[in-house]
Amino acid sequence: MTHHDDTDGRTQLTEQTTTEQPAAERGASAQGAAEQPILSVRDLRVDFGTKKKRTEVLHGIDLDVFAGETVAIVGESGSGKSTTMHAVINLLPGTGRITSGSVLWNGRDLVGVPRREMESIRGREIGLVPQDPMSNLNPVWSVGFQVEEAVRANGLARGRREVKRRAIEVLEQAGLQNAEQRMKQYPHQFSGGMKQRALIGIGLAAQPQLLIADEPTSALDVTVQRVVLDHLERLTSELGTAVVFITHDLGLAAERAEKLVVMYRGNIVESGPSRAILENPQHPYTKRLVSAAPSLASRRIGSDAELPAAPTESFDLAALAEDPKPQRRSGEPMIEVQGLGKVYKLRTGNFGSEDFHAVRDATFTVNRGETMALVGESGSGKSTIAKMVLQLEEPSSGSIRIAGEETAGLSGRRLFDLRRTLQPVFQDPYGSLDPLVNIGNTIMEPLNIHRVGDAKSRRERMLELLDQVALPRELATRYPNELSGGQRQRVAVARGLALKPDILVLDEAVSALDVLVQAQILDLLAELQRELGLTYLFITHDLAVVRLIADRVCVMQQGRIVEQATTDEVFENPQQEYTKNLLAAIPGAQIELGAG
Secondary structure, X not given: OXXXXXXXXXXXXXXXXXXOOOHXXXXXXXHHHOOOOOEEEEEEEEEEEOOOOEEEEEEEEEEEEOOOOEEEXXXXXXXXXXHHHHHHOOOOOOOOEEXXXXXXXXXXXXXXXXXXXXXXXEOOOEEEEOOXXXXXXXXXXXXXXXXXXXXXXXXXXXXXXXXXXXXXXXXXXXXXXXXHHHOOOOHXXXXXXXXXXXXXXHHHOOOOOEEEEEOOOOOOOHHHHHHHHHHHHHHHHHHOOEEEEEOOOHHXXXXXXXXXXXXXXXXXXXXXXXXXXHHOOOOHHHHHHHHHOHHHHHHHHHOOXXXXXXXHHHXXXXXXXXXXXXXXXXXXXXXXXXXXXXXXXXXXXXXXXXXEEEEEEEEEEEEOOOEEEEEEOOOOOHHHXXXXXXXXXXXOEEEEXXXXXXXXXXXXXXXXXXXXXXXXXXXXXXXXXXOOOOXXXXXXXXXXXXXXXXXXXXXXXXXXXXXXXXXXXXXXXXOHHHOOHHHHHHHHHHXXXXXXXXXXXXXXXXXXXXXXXXXXXXXXXXXXXXXXXXXXXXXEOOHHHHHHHOOEEEEEEOOEEEEEEEHHHHHHOOOOHHHHHHHHOOOOOOOOOOOO
């Protein structure tokens, strides 16, 4: 984005400086609108709770968004990012309510607007891409049906053929390959990233004036992320569409947004031009965010022969490398995958079906105490391999050995015992938590199933786990819908660690976490690995995290492992063009950022 090159606004961090964009790119209508914000939030206060006890979570938010502008709201989980934008469109969850302030949309106050009128604004004028792709698609309807419904509801097309054509177009624009074929599939047949792209397509379908994108690319690999964000950028310049990103990815914020809003505990602590803030943060909290960001840390590691002091302290990488335990790098094989393949049957018309090869001839070994990262684009087969290793999917070909034991045909007690040594942390922090079970009982569930200890010791272990994953103990009595996406992901990590397993399969386990908590979780995982000799199979699309946590990397493309080497080799001397493209697409990789 050309407007990023101008960093003259460093010293004057005001919201107004960000509106000085090249007017020619916006068109005449956007030029006039730039003087007046399309969205103006003033003194917005929101609280949650019961009649007896209300807790204020937003403490007087002031925010302006201009036509065609891209704004990024960053901050840790629970800082109020999503709550702010959900209050704007009257979608506050549970007991949430606006207690004071105004939300002016094109000069009209949306606070207290009747429900019907609000529903006509949502979708057509203000689009939303929700944070959680798993729970926002109906599992009983095909993806195509759901996109077509959105197209119809927003009055974008009439007639069956026209609606279908527009739905395919919407999915293609969102970066979904084979859109026509994929429309026949159901959400459970999509990877997390593919579901996210379908939701992005639905959000953009009506070409709204403002698109609220709540962690829109957290489930996307970097190359697809670039396709989707390029598309959003085109909309911004061509149609004058404003975009508000709610994100924890500072690299993405620096690269894509003109204006940055930093939130902490329900307050805006810093706002202004993105680059000016991230190159020279003023507020102590912003400085912490920048120094903890793995995408930026990985850039520094990658550009230097030696590890810099900050990441070494944060992640204790030096201690990992010098660990005297022999099993750290050359231990016994814990996961042995040989010639692994998985074929799904895809339905076609006239009751027919065709084969879809999700995984082809995958072979790798993970030794005790080692972290193997599986990376690649969404739909490349990473999560399918994880499910087969966890015995949640049956391989079509090949073999899997866990701690020397062949897993084919395991059942009953032997499979039950295997599950104690092999624990998952799934990609979806909401779908993998029972909404009717409180957080404490969710974390204790594995302990109860495997009958570990008595009730008192289980409760003590649960509280200890909450401490380990940086969650307050009072959350034990709360339910998943009362937690932010990042908090839910930490609960999933805590549950995975409950049994102190030998092997942890982490499927995008830190993708929903803000950078500060991500650093804590990766630090925790590294510490547990050192102490207990744990083995990790780490499935991720975030190459910056891979740089910090993994010993070896398998790069996957369309179901095949195309490159396999140590982490340093892959980052410093990638062999495949595909790997080079993945590395080049890391958001913010070229931006020099400082901790002030």
